[in-house]
Amino acid sequence: MHAGMSDLPIHIDQASVRAGDVTILDGVSLAIAPGKPTILVGPNGSGKSTLIRLCMGLIEASSGRITWGGRNNQGERCAMVFQRPVMLRRTAAANIDFVLASGSRSARDERIAQLLKQVGLERLRDRPARRLSGGEQQRLALARALALNPDVLFLDEPTASLDPAATKAVEDIIRSTSDAGIKIVMATHDLGQARRLAGDIAFLVRGKLTEYSTSEAFFTSPATPQAAAFLRGDLVL
Numbered sequence: 001m002h003a004g005m006s007d008l009p010i011h012i013d014q015a016s017v018r019a020g021d022v023t024i025l026d027g028v029s030l031a032i033a034p035g036k037p038t039i040l041v042g043p044n045g046s047g048k049s050t051l052i053r054l055c056m057g058l059i060e061a062s063s064g065r066i067t068w069g070g071r072n073n074q075g076e077r078c079a080m081v082f083q084r085p086v087m088l089r090r091t092a093a094a095n096i097d098f099v100l101a102s103g104s105r106s107a108r109d110e111r112i113a114q115l116l117k118q119v120g121l122e123r124l125r126d127r128p129a130r131r132l133s134g135g136e137q138q139r140l141a142l143a144r145a146l147a148l149n150p151d152v153l154f155l156d157e158p159t160a161s162l163d164p165a166a167t168k169a170v171e172d173i174i175r176s177t178s179d180a181g182i183k184i185v186m187a188t189h190d191l192g193q194a195r196r197l198a199g200d201i202a203f204l205v206r207g208k209l210t211e212y213s214t215s216e217a218f219f220t221s222p223a224t225p226q227a228a229a230f231l232r233g234d235l236v237l
């Protein structure tokens with residue numbers, strides 16, 4: 001544990017990410033603070049995944065600054081779930097055990113049971129993780145991320161390949177996780193989902209943070225023509 005050393009707020013200050021002569025993120029400033037989920041929306045290629053990777057410390061900004069809880073170096077209180085989770089060739093339980101850093105065997109087993117229950121997979125404890133359905137694997141990935149006791153959980157389109165029932169199961173876990181005080185930052189293409197879950201919305205277009213507002217303001221009275229077009233389902237280029 002890292003008592004007292006929160007990774008929140010994450011302050012992104014004029015951050016740009018370039019690869020060669022391509023600008024992937026262009027002067028993005030955003031504060032990620034405790035509260036309801038922050039949802040990233042925007043057209044394909046607008047930089048949502050890159051912004052998540054930047055916040056996770058998986059890539060560095062080419063310019064600008066990012067701080068975690070006022071510190072320059074990222075702590076260990078950020079966790080992430082990808083669109084397609086990678087499971088170890090082990091049981092569901094062992095996939096969680098793998099990330100539990102310490103503790104006695106019985107304490108770990110208790111924590112595994114609690115996490116599996118939290119995501120509704122307690123019956124599948126001993127099932128090989130790679131044989132679980134896509135929706136079950138996504139729930140296991142959430143349990144594995146929660147095992148890290150994060151302050152912030154980044155989700156990159158966690159329901160993109162799931163059917164409506166599996167999507168609902170994942171959304172329920174996201175909601176209860178958020179209610180438990182873990183900050184959710186999620187990229188999604190599903191505007192219905194954004195509306196259901198978001199506290200605030202960050203709307204990206206071509207690497208720029210084009211609009212950042214409360215969910216209610218974004219959906220009822222978008223401030224930019226690009227956001228209005230995006231909400232209508234028009235192409236935003």
Ligand SMILES: Nc1ncnc2c1ncn2[C@@H]1O[C@H](COP(=O)(O)OP(=O)(O)OP(=O)(O)O)[C@@H](O)[C@H]1O
Nearest residue numbers: 019022024042043044045046047048049050051187
């Ligand atoms: N290493 C790289 N070199 C060059 N271009 C890159 C690199 N990584 C990402 N890009 C480009 O940066 C842009 C933003 O990519 P990113 O994956 O962040 O977008 P996204 O909003 O997550 O898109 P999607 O909705 O399709 O998931 C894309 O045009 C992508 O091709």
Ligand SMILES: [Mg+2]
Nearest residue numbers: 048049050187
């Ligand atoms: Mg993406």
